[in-house]
Amino acid sequence: xxxxxxxxxxxxxxxxxxxxxxxxxxxxxxxxxxxxxxxxxxxxxxxxxxxxxxxxxxxxxxxxxxxxxxxxxxxxxxxxxxxxxxxxxxxxxxxxxxxxxxxxxxxxxxxxxxxxxxxxxxxxxxxxxxxxxxxxxxxxxxxxxxxxxxxxxxxxxxxxxxxxxxxxxxxxxxxxxxxxxxxxxxxxxxxxxxxxxxx
Amino acid sequence: xxxxxxxxxxxxxxxxxxxxxxxxxxxxxxxxxxxxxxxxxxxxxxxxxxxxxxxxxxxxxxxxxxxxxxxxxxxxxxxxxxxxxxxxxxxxxxxxxxxxxxxxxxxxxxxxxxxxxxxxxxxxxxxxxxxxxxxxxxxxxxxxxxxxxxxxxxxxxxxxxxxxxxxxxxxxxxxxxxxxxxxxxxxxxxxxxxxxxxx
Numbered sequence: 001x002x003x004x005x006x007x008x009x010x011x012x013x014x015x016x017x018x019x020x021x022x023x024x025x026x027x028x029x030x031x032x033x034x035x036x037x038x039x040x041x042x043x044x045x046x047x048x049x050x051x052x053x054x055x056x057x058x059x060x061x062x063x064x065x066x067x068x069x070x071x072x073x074x075x076x077x078x079x080x081x082x083x084x085x086x087x088x089x090x091x092x093x094x095x096x097x098x099x100x101x102x103x104x105x106x107x108x109x110x111x112x113x114x115x116x117x118x119x120x121x122x123x124x125x126x127x128x129x130x131x132x133x134x135x136x137x138x139x140x141x142x143x144x145x146x147x148x149x150x151x152x153x154x155x156x157x158x159x160x161x162x163x164x165x166x167x168x169x170x171x172x173x174x175x176x177x178x179x180x181x182x183x184x185x186x187x188x189x190x191x192x193x194x195x196x197x198x199x
Numbered sequence: 200x201x202x203x204x205x206x207x208x209x210x211x212x213x214x215x216x217x218x219x220x221x222x223x224x225x226x227x228x229x230x231x232x233x234x235x236x237x238x239x240x241x242x243x244x245x246x247x248x249x250x251x252x253x254x255x256x257x258x259x260x261x262x263x264x265x266x267x268x269x270x271x272x273x274x275x276x277x278x279x280x281x282x283x284x285x286x287x288x289x290x291x292x293x294x295x296x297x298x299x300x301x302x303x304x305x306x307x308x309x310x311x312x313x314x315x316x317x318x319x320x321x322x323x324x325x326x327x328x329x330x331x332x333x334x335x336x337x338x339x340x341x342x343x344x345x346x347x348x349x350x351x352x353x354x355x356x357x358x359x360x361x362x363x364x365x366x367x368x369x370x371x372x373x374x375x376x377x378x379x380x381x382x383x384x385x386x387x388x389x390x391x392x393x394x395x396x397x398x
Contacts (some may be wrong), residue, residue, distance in 0.1 A: 004264055010249040013355050014241040018230050024218065030288050032246060033253060033262070040250045043212040044243040047231060050209040051239045063202055063232070089229050176291060 008135060019047045059130070061106030061123060062091040062191070071095075071104060078102045080137040084127065084156060092144065105130065110143055110152040119155060131163055138167040145173040145191075258329070260305030260322060261290040270294075270303060277301045278338040281357060283326065284358060285309045295340065301339070304329065309351040318354060330362055337366040344372040344390075387395055 007029060014025035032040055056062065057069035064070065069093075071077060081102030085091060091104050107122045130136065141156055143149035153170055160168055174192035175184050184192075208227060213224035231239055238387075255261065256268035263269065268291075270276060280301030284290060289301050306321045329335065340355055342348035352369055361368055373382050373391035 004253060004262055005250045006245070006252045006264060007262060010245040013245040016238070016242070017227055019223065019226075026288060026291070028216055029249060030286070032249060033287075035250075037250055040216070040246060043215070044246050046205070046209040046212040047239060047243050048204045050231060051234075051236055053205045054203060063203055063206060070398060075201070087229070088232075089225060092225070105390060 017107065056088065056106070060091075060104045061088065061108060061126075062104050063088050076101075080135055081126070081140065082130065082136055082138075083142050085142045086149065086152070090142065098143040102138075107143070111150045111155055112148045112151075121150075124156070124159060128159070131160075131166065136166065138169060139159065140169050142171045145171075233387075255287065255305070259290075259303045260287065260307060260325075261303050262287050275300075279334055280339065281326070281329065281335055281337075282339040282341050284341045285351070286346065287340065301337075306342070306351065309347045310354055311347045311350075323355070323358060327358070330359075330365065337364065337368060339368050339370065341370045344370075 010029045011022065011025045014020055014028050015022050020028070032043075053065050054063055054171065057064045057072055058067055059072045060069060062069050062071065078101050082105050083100060083102055084105045084107060085094065086107055086109060088106050089107060091106060094100055094104075105123070105127050107124070107127075109117050109122055111117060111119055111122065114133070131139075139156075139160060141153045143152045143156075146151075157168055160166055172195075174195055175188055181189065208246055208287055209225045209228045209231070210221065213222050213227050219227070231242075251385075252264050253262055254264075256263045258271045259268060261268050261270065277300050280294060282299060282301055283304045283306060284293065285306055285308060287305050290305060293299055304322070304326050306323070306326075308316050308321055310316060310318055311322065314369050326338055329340075337357075338359060340352045342351045342355075356367055359365055371394075373394055374380065374387055380388065
């Protein structure tokens with residue numbers, strides 16, 4: 001068996017990353033070996049800087065390099081609307097779509113009892129405090145439209161039903177925009193029929 | 200557009216790696232953010248150690264943490280046989296197959312004029328010097344059995360034809376061991392018929 005301590009260690013560490021198995025990790029390690037030393041250092045330093053400087057916003061849980069994120073601090077944004085998402089990356093996706101001007105709330109995951117993720121490990125309490133403290137008028141539930149995401153949306157709707165002044169909405173789901181019936185699965189078509197709207 | 204300097208920088212550096220696009224890089228960066236700091240440091244330090252300590256053997260071009268690799272230094276190995284491969288990772292693969300006891304020579308790629316890889320950027324000269332200096336009896340050509348690999352093998356056979364004392368062999372190709380005719384492409388079946396042998 002061919003073994004080189006530093007090489008094996010690097011392959012082992014790389015293969016801890018999601019979607020990277022032993023073979024891909026070996027390929028990456030060989031690529032790193034062929035890269036310029038300064039490019040490799042740029043990579044490792046950028047990972048360390050990411051870990052040192054980027055954290056989660058104290059209010060909404062999205063990514064920031066300060067205590068409070070730029071969205072929560074922005075005075076021009078609509079402070080009466082909160083869009084609830086599963087993960088911090090969803091905030092980036094919605095921001096890049098370009099037309100949403102409200103606030104966010106990152107749950108930190110979605111309810112999935114089989115994986116041990118029950119409502120108490122997600123940040124529902126913090127969302128309730130934000131609703132009680134602020135002048136919130138609308139909650140947009142933007143969890144993913146799959147089984148766990150729908151469960152989370154349903155749970156959220158239930159705990160928010162006490163707040164009668166709140167308008168609770170769910171992002172539109174159905175056939176993917178730009179797709180064809182032919183390439184959609186039965187469940188998507190079923191849901192698209194169920195959620196049909198007058199035009 | 201959502202922007203965080205350190206986050207974007209890390210995504211940019213990660214997406215330079217092979218097979219990692221912007222989306223995968225973003226997913227990796229978010230995963231790194233959620234990892235323990237000590238695990239992240241273990242990763243970056245292992246990459247730096249790889250870059251600092253692992254280099255290419257002065258004789259054969261395979262990976263080593265010393266000047267000369269453990270295979271070239273090993274007195275028990277058969278010094279009369281050289282297995283020629285494209286990349287250092289191929290040495291690892293052949294070593295792990297468990298039964299080869301000769302030396303190696305890493306070309307550092309394969310002839311591919313369209314990508315600008317002509318014979319002079321590969322280590323053919325070094326192989327010739329090794330043959331002229333040492334007591335080599337057999338050269339096993341183990342480049343990959345695809346178009347560029349076969350071209351490289353053919354070129355190698357041509358430049359070695361001056362050395363009449365050399366036995367030049369090519370690794371066996373045909374249908375993949377363990378595969379079915381049904382799942383093999385026409386070219387593989389054609390080659391398997393061409394290279395048939397008496398049993």
